[in-house]
Amino acid sequence: MAISLSWADGEHTPEAPQPSSLASVPRWPVVLPHAVESAIWRGDALGTPVTTTVGTGFEALDAELPGHGWPCQSLTEVLQVQSSVLEWRLLAPAMHTLVGQGKQIVIVGPPKPPHLPGLKHLGLDERHIVWIQADKPVERLWATEQLIKANAAGMLVSWLPQARQEQIRRLQVCAQSCDGPVILCRPAAAEHEASAAPLRLQARLGIDWELHVHLLKRKGPPHEGELTLPSVPGGLDAILTPRLRHPSRLIAARKRQGQSQGLPQDISREFSHAVGNPSSRRPSGRSAPAH
Incomplete structure (x- = not known):
């Protein structure tokens, strides 16, 4: 048996709108507080971190990073095939900005000692660089954790090749x-x-003094392809000739020359053509070096 419900004034309860009439019901946008709105991330767009960031110094890289820079209050992983090859070139612009603000750059367990003349070419003052020599993995991990907890660095760079997920x-x-x-x-x-690091990227060197960066993980949509970042090593920018600024063109010309002559060209000869061919004569009285 159906029971008819009524309002207090005796009128019948209005019927619920039919699905066809729902489209005519006005929908007002929900206005959220700024703190809540900034913390919401939609998966099809770059995240806007609540924390601050430090610009990388590369416009193309900043455009692809949430917050347009290296994130603070967060981990960033830089993966590369061989350590101590390109980290300084990738991080030096941000380091230069932080050093200009009077902050310290702390490095933990680099595979090779920092090269002070090279740091000067990158615009870094050695008085703002703190090097902590830690050879064992457990020592590097302990020093890294203590420095993070102490909040004692404008930027902390640590080499942890054997770190586990936990x-x-x-x-x-x-x-x-x-x-x-x-x-x-x-x-x-x-x-x-x-990895729990919110930002992960893989970097490699290019033949024309550039860096190739692929974003493996970020707060945003997947990154397709690689970013090409111009990065001439410190000290070479003033002495490189126009030809040596683009070794790839010399190599391509060498390949075309070899193909026209029907001669095989290996990569060692291509590189030697770019920097000059060494003499094939051996010094008198000396035996050939063993390979």
Whole structure:
């Protein structure tokens, strides 16, 4: 038996609108507080971090990063095939900005000692560089965690090739209270390992003095392809001739010349053509070196 409900004034309850009439019901946009709106991330767009960032110094890279720079209060992983080859060239512009603000750059366990003349060419003052020599993995991990907790660096760069997933996760939790970017340099093989770092990128060197960067993980849509970042090593920009600024053109010309003559060209001869052919004569009285 159907029971008819009525309002207090005796009128019948109005019927619910039919699905066809729902489209005519006005929908007012929901206005959220700024703090809440900034914390919402939609998966088809770059995230807008609540924390601050430090510009990378490369416009193309900044355009692809959430917040347009290296994130603070967060981990960033830089993966590469061989360590101590391109980290300084990739991070030096941001370091230069932080040093200009009077902040310290702390590096933990670099595979090779920092080259002070090279740092000067990059615009870095050695008085703002703190080098912590830690040879064992456990020492590097401990020093990195303590520095993050102490919030003692404008930027912290640590080489952790053997860090495990749970250790990276612990560092990420600690980094949320650190005011500066925390950069972890790891091998390229770590690409296939899970990581709690919100930002991960893989970098490699190009033949024309550039850096190729692929974003493996970011707060946003997947990154397709590679970014090409111009990066002539410090000290070479003033002495490179126009021909040597583009070795790829010399190599291509060498290949075309070899193909026209029907001669095979290997990569060693191509590179030697770019920098000059060494003499084939051996010094008298000396035997040929063993290979």
